[in-house]
Amino acid sequence: MELLSKGDISKDAKIKAHIEYISKYKNNEQFNKSSKMVTMLLQDESILKEFQDWYRISLNSIDTNNDEGKKLRLAFLFSEALFALLSLKYIKLSEEERKEILEDLKTFLL
Template structure:
């Protein structure tokens, strides 16, 4: 009896992201991921179950990586301002590949009501931290919304931006975060 082969879930997720980046979300199938990863379809299904479960795992990993980046950039600053600043900096640091990856995740996200509810709760928690009765709170809210708006516009290709334009926009957004 042979040794049971283990499947590296992260390698499967990497392969799934590669499929999406090369073929678009429509090309994301269990078969395509299996071929890209060099394993059987059954191996992908063993690791993730369904295509929806695979997409959910891709989103979970993306969210965890983004949250870790925000935490690292925050360097222990637990203030609301520090959180908004770190969020904007993490968003600014997205490269073209990350933006493409995020667009796929967001497109998949809006098709899943449970995932959409989690995302709404995430945004509600961020917005609840901002005191819109103060000038500072309104400024931080504007910076957060501008950061998310720029990200969504670029991710979905509604507003192509060069890297220089992207950096300039985030320079402006980060100026909103700095205390006056």
């Protein structure tokens, strides 16, 4: 994520880098491997707590007193929701659809 934030150490840059990381999966197979690993890790209560803390800290770091911050919060939550929907296999998307949706997210919200 540090590479994706291109040396920008701001709080917003870290969130944007996280979204960029999710959008960089080259194919659905790579995406599926990552989501399986996360699902397995979340079975451990202490790791689940760490994930919850990370999300809370990430959300709290976004300044939502302006439109840019509000858009960033939506982009962050949307990218995570998409990851969860695909991980849980609630929706199926082709690689092209997934990439297009994430590009739309970045275009319209970042």
